[in-house]
Amino acid sequence: MKKIKLFSLLSLGATMLLVSCGGGGNTKGAKPGGSGFVSKTGWKPNSKDGWFFSGKQQRPKAWPGMVYVEGGTFTMGLVDDNVMHDWNNTPRRMQVSSFFLGDTEITNSEYREYTTWLKFVFPSTDPNFKNIYVGALPDTLVWNNRLSRNDYAETYFRSPEYDYYPVVGVSWLQATKYCDWLTERANEKALMNQGILAKDIYSADKAATAGATFNMDKFKSNDPEMESYIDKKKLQNKSGIKTTNERIIAANKGATSGLVEKFRLPTEVEWEFAALGLQKNRDYNNYLGKNPEIDNLKGKKGRNRGMYLENFKIGRGDYSGVAGWKNDGSPTTSDVKQYPSNDLGLYGMYGNVAEWTADIYRPMIDEDFSDFNYYRGNVVTQAVRNEDGTYKKIDNTDIKYDTLSDGRLIYRGLPGEFERKKIMDDSNYRDGDYQSSLDAGGTPPSDSADFLMYNSVKPKFVVNKDGSVRLEKDKQKVTSQISDYIRVVKGGSWLDSSYWLDPGQRRFKNQTKGYGWIGFRVAQDAKNSNKTKRTKR
Secondary structure, eight states: OHHHHHHHHHHHHHHHHHHHHHTOSSOTTOBTTTBTOOOTTSOOTTOTTOSOOOOOOOOOOOOTTEEEEOOEEEEESOOSOOTTOOOSSOOEEEEEOOEEEESSOOBHHHHHHHHHHHHHHSOTTSGGGTTHHHHHSOOGGGGOBTTBOOOHHHHTTTOGGGTTSBOOSOOHHHHHHHHHHHHHHHHHHHHHHTTSBOTTTTSTTTOOSTTOOOOHHHHHTTOGGGGGGBOHHHHHHHSSOOOOOHHHHHHTGGGOTTOOOOOBOOOHHHHHHHHHTGGGSEETTEEOOSOTTGGGOBBOSGGGBTOBSSOOOOBTTBSSEETTEESSOOSSOOOTTSSOOOTTSOOSSSSSSEEEEEEEOOSSOOTTTOOBSOOSOOEEEEEOBOTTSOBOBOOTTOOOEEEOTTSOEEESSOTTSBOEEEEEEOTTTTSSSGGGSTTOOSSOOTTGGGOOSOOOOOOEEEEOTTSOEEEEOOOSOOSOSOOTTEEEEESOOTTSOGGGGSTTOOEEEETTOOOTTEEOOOEEEOTTGGGOOOOOO
């Protein structure tokens, strides 16, 4: 018995010794987020006498006008009867990562900030830039109706009375360019706030030539053009870089903390998830209802009792209600914050204007292949390099454009930005080819490469003698409207009946065309969002 006890004590001691040896020197008491971490080089990050500076970790924090949407799983699509018999939004289970979403649609005032900046930096008086500002303007003719009198075409976008109304007449292509511009300007402001970027960046001595403007590509790549905009002393003091070595400061320049995440259009699944606002309508891990807002379109108490709390078309010839007792009070669009927000603090998700999403439209969503952050339209680009290894910038005389449906040209990239080339396009992955057709199975036939599931119109633009551009009608016989040029539109608008207010509904429209009932809002990824604490209810 004594031998057995002695053997047990020896075994326990050996086990404790092994555990101690295997624990490692830096893991004792270590916490998530790098606390107590030492690099395998032996240097501590952000050490005063070190050479690598990562900056401080940031908790998810919303940029002004953005709302944090905690991700999770939910049932995407309709759960009610499909009275339109579209069969393109059947229920499916999806997972969404956390993200930020604009609390309102982009307003006329916000979009005018963008067009004013373009007009100032790339003046139309320069022949090289004549299409940049004009191509970014909304199509105000969307308000015209051959059998209706209204003056919105002249006043809606520019009049201060409509500053905080949603911008409309903006195509999907124009909306994505606004997102790119917003990313650059927000980061420009963030770096100015930190004292890293000079605040006189647009003064005459700084911007000697048009196109010599700030962008993140040039900043992260330590482009020599940025040197005149950066105060190295302030960079050293504000960014945590304590060394006096200019080469080390320059090498760490792109790793400065506090940069703003890229703005983009929300994906279809993100938009629907945020519109439902299910996070607040649950009991522990059980959602209590799919359409909490749809079921409560009318106010139940106070001055809103009996009033519609969303902006939509009530019935034939009835957009606002009777005079003196207006049901929703808005015959067309309204102030983006006129009606109550949903439980997440998002306004206008159920009315006012429908909204562009990032996705290319297809009738079926391939949830069998991807049920996590689903998105159709992935396109990967990379910056083009010159022969000497430097990045190729867009020259003032070599600006490339896409053509809008009304003949105007919208820039692909602005002068001074890095030229990019497409290296991967997954827009048609598992869709539109032979393998995704009903005929697929076994060995594909020899002519399967020419198979097209969606035989649709291919836009063709013709330049007139006066230099204007017109869309030429496709004479080819087509069998479908579905193409790579149409995008998913979500939500109802002032022009729609309540049927389209359901977040599960989906429509599609041409990405080159603006509409009087479609606007857009911006989204951002939420970095480090997996640390969100669980709440009881």
